[in-house]
Amino acid sequence: MQKNIEKPLGLFIDLDGTALSSNEIPNQNVLNSIKLAAEKIPVSLASGRMHEDVSHFARLFGLSYPQISDNGARILDPVSGHVLYEATICEIEAKRIVKKISLNSKLFFAGESGRLLTCVDDINLWEISAITVELRDRIEAHDWCNELSTDRVDGVVSVGSRGEWYANFTKRKINKGSAILKVAEYIEVDAKSLMAIGDGSNDLDMFKVVGTSVAMGQSIPEVKQKATFVTGSVGCDGLVDAINEFIL
Numbered sequence: 001m002q003k004n005i006e007k008p009l010g011l012f013i014d015l016d017g018t019a020l021s022s023n024e025i026p027n028q029n030v031l032n033s034i035k036l037a038a039e040k041i042p043v044s045l046a047s048g049r050m051h052e053d054v055s056h057f058a059r060l061f062g063l064s065y066p067q068i069s070d071n072g073a074r075i076l077d078p079v080s081g082h083v084l085y086e087a088t089i090c091e092i093e094a095k096r097i098v099k100k101i102s103l104n105s106k107l108f109f110a111g112e113s114g115r116l117l118t119c120v121d122d123i124n125l126w127e128i129s130a131i132t133v134e135l136r137d138r139i140e141a142h143d144w145c146n147e148l149s150t151d152r153v154d155g156v157v158s159v160g161s162r163g164e165w166y167a168n169f170t171k172r173k174i175n176k177g178s179a180i181l182k183v184a185e186y187i188e189v190d191a192k193s194l195m196a197i198g199d200g201s202n203d204l205d206m207f208k209v210v211g212t213s214v215a216m217g218q219s220i221p222e223v224k225q226k227a228t229f230v231t232g233s234v235g236c237d238g239l240v241d242a243i244n245e246f247i248l
Helices: 028-040 051-060 091-104 137-150 177-189 201-210 220-225 237-246
Strands: 010-013 042-043 067-069 074-076 083-086 108-112 115-117 128-135 153-159 165-171 194-198 212-215
Touching: 028 128, 028 237, 042 067, 042 237, 051 067, 051 074, 051 177, 051 194, 051 237, 067 177, 074 177, 083 108, 091 108, 091 128, 115 153, 115 237, 128 137, 137 153, 137 194, 177 194, 177 201, 194 237, 201 212, 201 220, 212 220, 212 237
Parallel strands: 010 042, 010 194, 194 212
Antiparallel strands: 067 074, 074 083, 108 115, 108 128, 128 165, 153 165
């Protein structure tokens, strides 16, 4: 990386594969770097994980600005726990996706009014912000996204911290990028003055709206090509290197 940009006015960090490695626990270097960055500029997590997980890690990192969960379908205040924004998948589309999950006996998790659900029988309100399905490989994840995406729901592929593949579904045009635009309004800055760091296909939407994007070293080629810079892999503390170079 070459540091030839102005210091960003805000930072958005993906969790799995960026702040979290395969053990799903941030190491001390990552923990310290994020805390130091948050002393300098607003820092937000932008994750496909659901509300509960993002809230947990935001508290762990000592973050106070709005945080993004559910692949952009929820924005939350980590201090009060209040939901600042939520977009839900229409009931017809949600039921169609869940039906395919049931027929194929796939593992999944869904966000319903802030609750993390992993069993179809537990869904009762059908006010679902996001549905994430664990699949065999990248090809199967792409197939699910292509089949189930409509003019009312979007599907995007992501990879977890252990290398597992997911198909993620949200309301149409709701993603990490759309959520960053809303957070940018909240903190009253131009999105082009912000930085995002991530590793997966579901991070490309936030790369599109920020001024500076950083791909992790283990990212697939498409993500690296779309990024402004490429840092080290998650196993080599690439996030720490990026924060040291661009923020601290």
